[in-house]
Amino acid sequence: MAFEAKIVRGRGVEVVFAARSDWLERALSDAISRGCTGVISFGTAGGLAPDLEPGALIVASSVCGPFGELRTDDAWSARIVDAFAGTPLQRLTRRGVMAGVAAPVKSEAEKRSLHSSTGALAVDMESHIAGAIALARGLPFAVCRAIVDPAWRTLPPAATAGLRDDGTTAIGPILRELARQPAQLSAMLRLAADARAARTSLVQARHALETAHALAFD
Secondary structure: OHHHHHHHOEOOEOOOOOOOHHHHHHHHHHHHHOOOOOEEEEEEEEEOOOOOOOOOEEEEEEEEEOOEEEEOOHHHHHHHHHHOOOOOOHHHEEEEEEEEOOOOOOOHHHHHHHHHHHOOOEEEOOHHHHHHHHHHOOOOEEEEEEEEEOOOOOOOOHHHHOEOOOOOEOHHHHHHHHHHOHHHHHHHHHHHHHHHHHHHHHHHHHHHHHHOOOOOOO
């Protein structure tokens, strides 16, 4: 989460992130109270559609989750997609439903089940919270997320062992988990490669959005 925040942070963009839902709700509400014109959920997501490779970008039409179906702003979402036209991101971008969940979806079987029940392309733990707060305040809401773990990939326990409540990562718990079960190392190396693909897409997306002024409301 911290690396996602570093990518999107910039002039005119205030960034909030946290792993705990109540912390994220409070941080986002505080940021909105200081004044903003829209809320975008930007970062990584787990793949649910089996044809999505690491680095694919999802610009959501809606988010389905604990708060029902939350529609994103059609005009803003179209501006985001248009910003990627003529760039390498154009062929990587898909429009569709995102799933919102309260706990990580780690296994291939869980992802397959969630895709079957919702039709969602991808899943994350933050977009439904951002959407609910934005829509409650009458603010435009959008989602732009890059696939980091594809549908066919099961996350090893070490992948989430070091996540702190504030969204930063502690290396100690990850190393202890790898020492306990060294066979996870190969899966962690694959995940690192997937994460590099997602990061590349997010960096390119942030640049394209800035160039097209798709993060600004006049």
